[in-house]
Amino acid sequence: LELITLPTFHSGQIAAFNARSRFFALRCGRRFGKTAFISTVACASAIKGKFVGIFAPDYRILSETYNEIADYLSPAIKQSSKMEGVIRTVTGGRIDFWTLNNPRAGRSRKYHIAMLDEVAFADRGREDIWTKSIKPTLLDFTGACVAASTPNGANTDNFFWKICNLPEYGFTEFHAPTSANPYMPAEE
Numbered sequence: 001l002e003l004i005t006l007p008t009f010h011s012g013q014i015a016a017f018n019a020r021s022r023f024f025a026l027r028c029g030r031r032f033g034k035t036a037f038i039s040t041v042a043c044a045s046a047i048k049g050k051f052v053g054i055f056a057p058d059y060r061i062l063s064e065t066y067n068e069i070a071d072y073l074s075p076a077i078k079q080s081s082k083m084e085g086v087i088r089t090v091t092g093g094r095i096d097f098w099t100l101n102n103p104r105a106g107r108s109r110k111y112h113i114a115m116l117d118e119v120a121f122a123d124r125g126r127e128d129i130w131t132k133s134i135k136p137t138l139l140d141f142t143g144a145c146v147a148a149s150t151p152n153g154a155n156t157d158n159f160f161w162k163i164c165n166l167p168e169y170g171f172t173e174f175h176a177p178t179s180a181n182p183y184m185p186a187e188e
Contacts (some may be wrong), residue, residue, distance in 0.1 A: 002037060002057050003100075004043070004047060004072065004073065004075060004076055005072070006040050006043050006044060006072055006082070007036055007039075007040050007072075009033075009037070009040065010033065011145075012028075012032060012033070012089045012176050013032075013033055013036070013037050014039060015174070016028075016174045016176065017022055017037070017041075019174045019175075020144075020146070020172075021144075021171070022142075022144045023144070023145050023163075023169070023171040023172065024040075024065075024144070024145065024149045024162055024172055024173075025148075025149070025160070025163050025169045025171040025174070025176065026146060026147065026148035026149075026152065026172060026174050027148075027149065027150075027164050027173055027174065027175045027176075028032070028043055028148070028174075028175065028178070029150060029176070029177045029178030029179070030178055031178050031185060032176055032178055034057030034117070034118075034148040034150075035064075035065055035068075035117055035118075036068075036086050036150070037146075037148065038054065038065070038094075038115045038117055038146060038148055039056070039065060039068050039069050039072065040072075041113070041115070041146065042054060042069060042073045042113070042115055043073055043094055043095075044093070045093065045112060045113055046073065046076075046087070046089045046095050046098065047073070047076060047089060047091055047093060048091065048093065049092040049093045050087070050093050050112040050113065050130035051092045051093065051094045051095075051096075051109070051110060051111045051141075052093070052094065052095045052096070052112065052113050052114075052115065053095075053096050053098060053105075053106050053109060053111045053114045053115065053134070053137055054069075054095060054096070054097050054098070054114075054115045054117065055098045055099070055100055055105055055106070055114065055115065055117070055119075055129075055134060055183070056097075056098075056099060056100065056116075056117040056118060057099065057100050057117075057118055057119070057121050057122040058099055058100075058101060059097050059099055059122070061117060061118055062097050062098075062099055062117075063082070063095045065097070065117060066082055066085070066087075066097050067082075067168070068075065069087060069095060070082075070087060071076075073087060073089060076089045076090050076091065077089060077090070077164075078090045081103050085097035085098065085167040086121075092137050096109060096111075099127055100116075100119070100122040100123070100126050101123070102130055103128070103132075103133065105129055105133050105134065106133045106134055106136075106137045107132045107137075108155055110137055110138075110140035110141065110143075111137045111138055111141070111143050112141045112143045112144070113138075113139060113143055113144045113146065113147075114134050114135075114143065114144075114145045114146075114172070115148070116134070116144050116145065116146070116147040116148065117148055117149070118149050118150070119147050119149045119159060119160045120149035120151055120152035120158055120160035121148070121149065121159070122159065124138065127157045127159040127162070130159065141170070145169065145171075147160060147163055151164075154178070165173075175184065
């Protein structure tokens, strides 16, 4: 197996990684590196033979993430299909890619970790996808979830707002502004 090189986390991402819990909300400003965080954790998990589900509001967001992950994992890919939204590794790991436009996203799968990218920007009703489709995929392995997004206002109907603000959802929140990414230029 060739050497796999994953992105190195910046200090803000390291703080987020160290703060993770089973259900974890990563609420950070634009350009913080949320998708890079998700991609890196997904790759590291798949290399260890774990099953990962990545969920995003639409195909355009998901497509870019798929391409990045396929590039990172290229020496370890056993089989992949962008059309089917799957990457299988030689170590037995698997990453499935789903859009949140599909109300059955994740059904019939089991995951060690589910990653929800830019979930604040998913259409209304995505809470049902979480409770009826995604969360049940975590039962077999007592899996974890990382829900990452830039906030989309203080809309109490927004699923991401709820998991960041309402304890009954069981998510621990990590919040950081864009400036927590040391590679971003300082504002003048």
